[in-house]
Amino acid sequence: MKKSRPLSDRQKGMLKYIWSYVNDNGRPPTIREIGSAVNISSTSVVNYNLQKLSEKGLLERDAEVSRGLRLTEQAMSMYESAKEAVVGTKTAVAEAVGSLLRIPLVGSIAAGKPIDLPDTGYGIYDDEDMVELSSAMISGRKDGLFALRVKGDSMIDAMVNDGDMVVMREQKTAENGQMVAVWLKKDDTTTLKYFAHEGNRVKLTPANPTMEPFYVNAKDVEVQGRVIMVVRQTP
């Protein structure tokens, strides 16, 4: 559920000013330039409203960089009505929009503890805690999906970095060849490994091809979920 408030007069003015400033000068304005153009005395208020506009997807900001802001296509279209292109593709996109999956980002995953899902279970989530993926990117069932943020460097064996996002599906069992998050009872450790049954043992293979697989007694592992996808956003 999105609570998208309408733009205030100030925010509309700021947007328009930024647009025309870039048009006139070939570079974005500073916070203080925006402020004096819209009669805002405090830079923090400009900053505040810029952030609001950013949250609405109308502009993007580069932190700690002077003039580090940029209008998005969405905002540009408000001023450049003539710039529509390729109507043909529009229908295809319209169909595709419906197949957008919104996956809750429910917690984090680290080596030292089992996956921590909020006690409430799956319920209501803020917009910030959702990951949007095209359903075309995900094969198989699309229910029971959730995403976790990886904390720490403990998963580099699995080619997963600190800060990466792991999209998973609730599963207590796994088939051979699937990548799973397993809880190793002996070590009190959660790891990501390729999974394979081998008699009463389980073969766990790191994703890093330079590392050797190892074997664990089937009683000592607990499948916590299947890894569908790993996403890393680089700065």
Add this chain to the structure above:
Amino acid sequence: MKKSRPLSDRQKGMLKYIWSYVNDNGRPPTIREIGSAVNISSTSVVNYNLQKLSEKGLLERDAEVSRGLRLTEQAMSMYESAKEAVVGTKTAVAEAVGSLLRIPLVGSIAAGKPIDLPDTGYGIYDDEDMVELSSAMISGRKDGLFALRVKGDSMIDAMVNDGDMVVMREQKTAENGQMVAVWLKKDDTTTLKYFAHEGNRVKLTPANPTMEPFYVNAKDVEVQGRVIMVVRQTP
């Protein structure tokens, strides 16, 4: 009549950098950013050459204003051919109408060769060759995006596996801290590294935190694009 000297290599480099920076970031660079890009340690030298370029009518400056410079038509025309290639990529933007981005999967990336984009440039794509991502997942500009499939194990230093997908943006320049695909001329190798200017050298840091950064002469690296995202779909 003024005696108009030909441009020095430095000035040509500055001009080109400014042009690609504006193209990449939507705003002009600072004096120090230009300096580190062209191996000039002193801001006064950059200032000096900027003034020369200004006298030659290749750019205009706004005094006492950060990022207060702008290429003239005359200078822009020097890069006309390259500009058209960029305009070509705009088709990818046109399809980004909704909140869903359709990014062309244009080829593969491997250690032994530069990024191979189809000679045809960006044009028509099959549906199978498109990657769908929510635009909310991608920060920064959304034009000039393309995706590559990673071939081989040569990128494990960058925590990127065989078969992973890399979403990139066409960029000839990079800011400190960004992950880029760089072509190392000496080694005939393409690698993914975190990028940082350091004087006349470039610091390249592997994503794998257990590995040490190394340094290369700025002349021997060529930024081929910026890595926006790495996506791994597990079986």
Add this chain to the structure above:
DNA sequence: AGTATACACGAACAGGTGTTCTGTGTCAAG
């Protein structure tokens, strides 16, 4: 009543950024 949220203001801070000044070396003309 109290609590939460959105919005606004002003001040202060740290680092970014253009400018300026002094000095050094090169090279061709006088």
Add this chain to the structure above:
DNA sequence: CTTGACACAGAACACCTGTTCGTGTATACT
């Protein structure tokens, strides 16, 4: 050889600029 224009380096300075903190004021909801 001397001179002066040209190109460059380094440091210092003053202002610019984004960020953050504390505070205040409405409005809506419990």
